[in-house]
Structures are given as structure tokens and as C-alpha cells.
Amino acid sequence: MDFATLIQILDSTVRLATPLLFACLAGLFSERAGVFDxxxxxxMLASAFLAGSVAAVTGxxxxxxxxxxxxxxxxxxxxxxxxxxxxxxxLISGVAINFLxxxxxxxxxxxxxxxxxxxxxxxxxxxxxxxxxPFADAIAxxxxxxxxxxELISGHSVLVYLAIACVPASAWLLYRTRFGLRLxxxxxxxxxxxxxxxxxxxxxxxxxxxxxxxxxxxGAYLALGLAAGFGKEMTAGRGxxxxxxxxxxxxxxxxxxxxxxxxxxxEAVGNRFPSIDLGLFxxxxxxxxxxxxxxxxVILAGFIGKARPPxxxxxxxxxxx
Amino acid sequence: xxxMKHLAAATATLALTAGMAAAxxxxxxxxxxxxxxxxxxxxxxxxxxxxxxxxxxxxxLEMQSEAQREQALRRLAESGxxxxxxxxxxxxxxxxxxxxxxxxTKFAIIDVNWLDLANVKQVAFTEHEGxxxxxxxxxxxxxxGTVGFVGGMDIPLIRRFGCGYAQGVKAVNxxxxxxxxxxxSTPAAxxxxxxxxxxxxxxxxxxxxxxxxxxxxxxxxxLQAAADEGILSIGVDSNQNHLHPGKVLTxxxxxxxxxxxxxxxxxxxxxxxxxxxxxxxxxxxxxxxDNNAALVSEEMKAAVDxxxxxxxxxxxxxxxxxxxETCPALTF
Numbered sequence: 001m002d003f004a005t006l007i008q009i010l011d012s013t014v015r016l017a018t019p020l021l022f023a024c025l026a027g028l029f030s031e032r033a034g035v036f037d038x039x040x041x042x043x044m045l046a047s048a049f050l051a052g053s054v055a056a057v058t059g060x061x062x063x064x065x066x067x068x069x070x071x072x073x074x075x076x077x078x079x080x081x082x083x084x085x086x087x088x089x090x091l092i093s094g095v096a097i098n099f100l101x102x103x104x105x106x107x108x109x110x111x112x113x114x115x116x117x118x119x120x121x122x123x124x125x126x127x128x129x130x131x132x133x134p135f136a137d138a139i140a141x142x143x144x145x146x147x148x149x150x151e152l153i154s155g156h157s158v159l160v161y162l163a164i165a166c167v168p169a170s171a172w173l174l175y176r177t178r179f180g181l182r183l184x185x186x187x188x189x190x191x192x193x194x195x196x197x198x199x200x201x202x203x204x205x206x207x208x209x210x211x212x213x214x215x216x217x218x219g220a221y222l223a224l225g226l227a228a229g230f231g232k233e234m235t236a237g238r239g240x241x242x243x244x245x246x247x248x249x250x251x252x253x254x255x256x257x258x259x260x261x262x263x264x265x266x267e268a269v270g271n272r273f274p275s276i277d278l279g280l281f282x283x284x285x286x287x288x289x290x291x292x293x294x295x296x297x298v299i300l301a302g303f304i305g306k307a308r309p310p311x312x313x314x315x316x317x318x319x320x321x
Numbered sequence: 322x323x324x325m326k327h328l329a330a331a332t333a334t335l336a337l338t339a340g341m342a343a344a345x346x347x348x349x350x351x352x353x354x355x356x357x358x359x360x361x362x363x364x365x366x367x368x369x370x371x372x373x374x375x376x377x378x379x380x381x382l383e384m385q386s387e388a389q390r391e392q393a394l395r396r397l398a399e400s401g402x403x404x405x406x407x408x409x410x411x412x413x414x415x416x417x418x419x420x421x422x423x424x425x426t427k428f429a430i431i432d433v434n435w436l437d438l439a440n441v442k443q444v445a446f447t448e449h450e451g452x453x454x455x456x457x458x459x460x461x462x463x464x465x466g467t468v469g470f471v472g473g474m475d476i477p478l479i480r481r482f483g484c485g486y487a488q489g490v491k492a493v494n495x496x497x498x499x500x501x502x503x504x505x506s507t508p509a510a511x512x513x514x515x516x517x518x519x520x521x522x523x524x525x526x527x528x529x530x531x532x533x534x535x536x537x538x539x540x541x542x543x544l545q546a547a548a549d550e551g552i553l554s555i556g557v558d559s560n561q562n563h564l565h566p567g568k569v570l571t572x573x574x575x576x577x578x579x580x581x582x583x584x585x586x587x588x589x590x591x592x593x594x595x596x597x598x599x600x601x602x603x604x605x606x607x608x609x610x611d612n613n614a615a616l617v618s619e620e621m622k623a624a625v626d627x628x629x630x631x632x633x634x635x636x637x638x639x640x641x642x643x644x645x646e647t648c649p650a651l652t653f
Contacts, residue, residue, distance in 0.1 A: 005526075008523070008526040012519055012522065012523060015519065016519060106354075110356075115356050116354050116355050116356020116357070116362075117354065117356070118356060118358075118538075118541075121541075121545065121564070222515055226515045226518060226519075227514045227515050227518060227541075227542050227545065228545045228549075231512060231514045231538050231541060231542075232354055232512055232538065233509065233512045234512065234513065234514055234515060236509045236512065236513040236515070236516065237509060267516075267519075268519070268523075271502065271516070271519050271520050271523045272523045272527075274501065274502055274503070274653070285503075286506055289505070
């Protein structure tokens with residue numbers, strides 16, 4: 001593998017990891033506050049759909065993003081209502097959201113555009129264009145640094161940079177602010193937070209709302225950044241890979257960056273090399289693509305470190321027993 | 322209680338009339354969905370053509386998951402639909418179980434030719450022949466000598482497309498490189514335009530400047546990425562030239578619409594057996610229209626038409642991947 005190939009694979013890694021990173025951070029906020037969320041997939045799908053639809057109708061990519069966030073927030077609200085207010089089973093609520101999004105997007109898409117659930121192909125202003133960072137052209141001819149800056153770092157859509165920026169922002173919010181401390185405490189021991197006079201319900205709703213916004217960005221990036229419009233079931237399991245990444249990252253923001261980049265890298269390698277020839281035997285790309293799940297299972301089994309979910313995760317908070 | 326009785330009676334009447342309004346044909350679309358701009362949409366167009374010409378109505382059903390197949394098939398057969406037409410190889414095994422239970426209903430299945438049932442018509446296409454033609458065009462249009470192939474789900478049928486394509490490419494330029502990728506090994510691979518786009522970009526970075534997508538809804542992403550990157554693409558099944566005018570070299574046509582149209586037209590008199598829709602019978606071919614006229618040179622057209630005539634006469638035999646699961650021109 002030469003240097004240029006490596007740069008191309010890493011470039012592809014960044015594109016593929018971005019939706020995973022958004023979704024992974026979304027799940028991180030929700031689960032750190034004690035609300036398990038397997039509805040990431042559904043929220044991304046709903047967001048991708050509404051983002052694609054609004055961008056197609058208005059021709060504005062930013063209105064599309066807002067619409068995507070709105071769709072995702074709406075489903076987050078449903079999840080919050082079911083699992084926080086009504087103390088329902090969080091997993092069932094998540095599954096319901098996935099089904100709802102899967103059916104509703106195709107139904108509404110067919111009703112609005114008559115294209116079988118697809119939205120019309122976006123052009124020009126309706127899509128995110130790649131941003132060329134300053135001096136990219138000037139630095140490009142330099143060896144090593146040139147290609148890294150001009151091809152790998154420069155030339156992505158704005159949401160990619162936003163996703164990367166979300167990592168330190170999330171770390172700061174979770175570990176350096178009062179809100180973050182309370183959010184983590186709500187996920188570990190909600191009774192203690194309640195005793196301190198802080199609303200457990202309020203914190204959990206905020207966390208679920210942050211999750212909705214981030215999932216909305218993930219879906220919008222799929223429809224407006226990577227593809228040119230929404231297609232039926234276009235998330236193709238990325239919400240579940242993000243959940244796997246969340247476990248792999250042990251519910252920590254910086255680890256989440258590493259985990260999603262690794263998973264993105266594995267997919268990019270699988271795309272580039274249909275089979276990897278190691279001389280003695282060849283590894284099929286299916287194996288490389290299955291690696292994220294295998295790694296997650298290994299981690300969960302406790303072979304590499306220990307992944308401990310927030311203690312109060314999955315438990316609705318009841319004030320008095 | 323009385324209300325319940327009324328309701329029950331009404332339901333029973335409805336069920337009866339539903340059974341009596343029989344003999345409408347029915348069409349079941351596979352997981353790619355009715356409007357995949359490709360395989361299933363071609364089937365839809367065939368059914369629409371029949372409906373417009375005869376003024377008849379037909380029932381239709383879109384698969385949402387693998388588990389629905391048998392239920393859907395039985396449901397339509399029980400409702401009295403005749404014939405029941407289904408698109409896709411994946412129905413093969415289910416049909417083998419269901420068809421004997423409905424001896425008076427005629428079934429037609431596309432992309433299957435291995436069943437032995439008295440009331441089933443099987444329509445198989447020679448995709449390798451059509452793919453061979455577009456492979457020739459790809460090799461002639463390519464400046465880099467490298468062309469790409471993006472398949473949907475990794476199944477023998479899709480490998481047949483890829484294998485025919487590679488043979489066509491090598492026939493024009495024996496030194497050409499064919500990069501082949503499959504999107505995945507589950508049905509989700511038919512609906513992942515994002516991954517399709519990434520595969521197209523990966524192939525472009527390896528030098529490919531013409532990419533053939535045989536991948537259902539995933540192909541939309543391949544065509545989009547190719548247009549964005551300024552290289553050519555080749556559509557599949559339906560004529561996809563209009564998706565990106567001037568940027569889609571051609572489309573490998575698979576006349577699923579004709580197969581559905583003929584099955585509907587035959588109605589209850591549908592002849593069982595295997596029908597092979599090959600190049601000679603007009604079952605496969607390539608698309609030429611206003612959108613790609615500027616891309617297809619006279620020389621290209623002449624070469625392809627000559628090869629087409631040779632294939633039709635039997636002088637040129639394109640190797641069929643499904644005959645022995647090997648491909649002389651491409652390793653998957």
C-alpha cells in the first residue's frame with residue numbers, strides 16, 4: 001500500500017466515520033444520563049428523510065439540516081415521553097422508533113414525491129459542497145504534509161468539521177461543567193441527584209434532546225453530504241454500528257472518536273480491497289466488515305478491558321418506592 | 322352484541338366479494354422496492370403498460386422484509402389473483418412450497434429457471450450478454466484503461482453481470498483492468514446509496530473512469546458519485562441515462578417490463594415452463610437516447626452492434642458465470 005492509497009483510504013474513513021461519530025455521541029449523552037437508546041437508527045433515518053425532502057423543496061441545505069434535526073428531536077421527544085415520563089421499557093420504545101421511522105419515511109416520501117420513498121435528487125445549493133481550507137492549494141505540492149493537508153484534512157463538508165469539533169465540546173460539557181456532572185450522576189445514581197434538589201426528569205430530557213440534535217446532524221449528513229437525497233432505508237444499520245462503537249468507546253467522548261474512526265477505517269479498507277491477500281491466505285472483505293461487531297462482542301465479553309455501562313442505565317427513575 | 326354481528330356479517334360479505342372479484346393479475350416487488358429506478362421499476366412499467374392498454378386493474382405488493390415472502394404469496398393466491406407475477410430470484414424457494422398448494426393459480430417468476438412446477442412460468446434473462454455489450458462500450462470510452470463494477474448483494478446472478486461485463490471489457494482491450502466490488506452480503510446491500518458512492522470514489526481513486534452499477538437502489542449512489550467526480554457510469558435494468566444526462570454512458574437494459582407485460586397479457590392462459598429472454602429475443606440490450614447520444618461514438622456503436630449480431634447468431638458465446646461459478650475474465 002503506497003502513501004497515496006493510504007491517504008485516499010483515510011479520506012474515505014473520515015467521510016464514513018462522520019455519521020457514526022454524530023450518532024455515537026448522541027447515544028453517549030442519552031446513555032450517560034441513564035436512557036438507553038437503540039432508536040439511533042430510526043432517528044437518523046427520519047432526519048435523513050426530512051432533511052432530504054426539505055432541501056429538495058426549498059433548495060436550501062441549511063433548511064434541510066434544521067428539518068432533519070426537527071424530525072430527530074420529535075422522535076427523541078417520543079422516546080423521552082415513553083421512557084422518562086411514563087417509565088416504559090427503553091429498549092421497546094427504541095425498537096418502536098426504528099419501526100416507525102422505517103415505515104413513515106417511505107409512506108410520506110411516496111405521498112409527497114411519488115418516487116417510492118426516495119426524495120428527488122439534490123443539486124447545487126441543496127447539497128453540502130466540499131470546503132477547501134485556506135492555503136490547501138499552496139501546501140498541496142509539499143511532500144507528505146501536502147497530501148495530508150490538501151486531501152485528508154481539507155475538502156470535506158462543513159458537517160465533518162462540526163462532528164470533530166463535537167468531540168472536545170462533548171468532553172468539556174460532560175467533565176468540566178455542572179450540567180455534565182449532573183448528567184453523569186443521573187446515569188449512575190439518580191436518587192443522589194434528586195436528594196441534592198436537581199430534577200432527574202429535567203436532566204434526562206435535556207440529554208435526550210441533545211441526543212436528538214446530534215442524531216439529526218448524522219441523518220442530515222447522510223442525505224445532504226454523502227448522498228444526494230434520501231433513499232429508503234439508507235442508514236443501512238449505521239445506527240447500530242454507532243451503538244457498537246459506543247460500547248467499544250466505553251461511553252467516553254474521545255474514545256468515541258477513536259472507535260468510530262476505527263470502524264470507518266475498516267469499512268473504507270473493505271471498500272478499497274475486496275479481499276486482502278496476505279500471501280498464505282486471503283481475508284475476504286466480509287470479514288473486515290464484520291470486524292466492528294466481532295470487536296464489540298470481544299470487548300463486551302471482557303477480554304480487552306471492561307466496558308461498564310452507566311449503572312442506572314435502562315432504569316426509569318421512580319422518586320419513592 | 323348485535324353490532325358485533327353486523328360487523329361480522331359485513332366482514333364476511335367483504336371477504337366473499339373480494340374473493341369473487343377474481344382473475345386480476347398481481348405483481349409482487351422484491352426488497353429493492355417498486356421505484357428503485359431499476360429492476361423493480363421495470364416490472365412496474367410493464368404492469369402499467371398492460372393496465373393502460375387493456376384498462377384492467379392489477380394488485381401489487383412490495384416486500385418489506387424477508388419473512389413476508391411466503392405470507393404475501395399465499396395471501397395474493399388466496400385472494401384469487403391470477404396470474405401472480407413476482408420479481409427476483411429470492412422468491413424461488415418460497416414459490417416451490419406455495420405453488421403446489423394452488424394448482425389453479427398461475428405463477429410467473431423472473432430471474433429463476435430451476436423450478437419444476439406445473440403451474441409456474443419462469444423467465445430468465447441472459448444478463449451476461451447485455452453486460453458484455455456495455456463492457457465493450459466501457460472499455461472504448463475509458464481513457465485510463467481501468468473500469469469499475471459495483472454489484473449489489475453478492476449473489477451468483479450479480480456475479481453473472483460482472484463476469485459478462487469483464488469479458489466485454491477484455492474483448493476490446495485485453496490489458497484493461499476491471500475493479501469489482503460488491504456492496505454487501507445481505508439484502509440491505511440493495512439500498513445503500515452512501516456505500517455505493519464510497520465504492521465509486523474508491524474505484525475512481527484506483528484509476529477507474531467508467532463504472533457499471535448493477536446494484537438496485539445502491540446504484541443511484543454510484544451514478545451520483547460518478548457524476549460528481551466527473552467520470553462516466555453505466556446504469557442497469559431500466560434506462561437510467563436520464564438520471565445524470567451526459568454523464569451516464571449507457572444502461573444495460575433488462576426487459577423485465579416485457580416479461581411482466583406478457584405474463585399479464587396471457588392472464589390465466591399463461592404457459593408454464595422456462596422462457597429465456599436472451600439478446601436474440603430482445604430480452605437484454607443497451608440504451609441509446611438523447612441523454613447519452615454525445616457519449617456514444619459511431620465507432621463504439623458499430624462495434625457493439627457487430628458483437629450483438631454475433632451473439633445473436635451464436636457465433637460469439639459469452640461465458641455465463643452461473644453455469645459453472647467461475648469467470649475467465651474476473652476474479653471476485
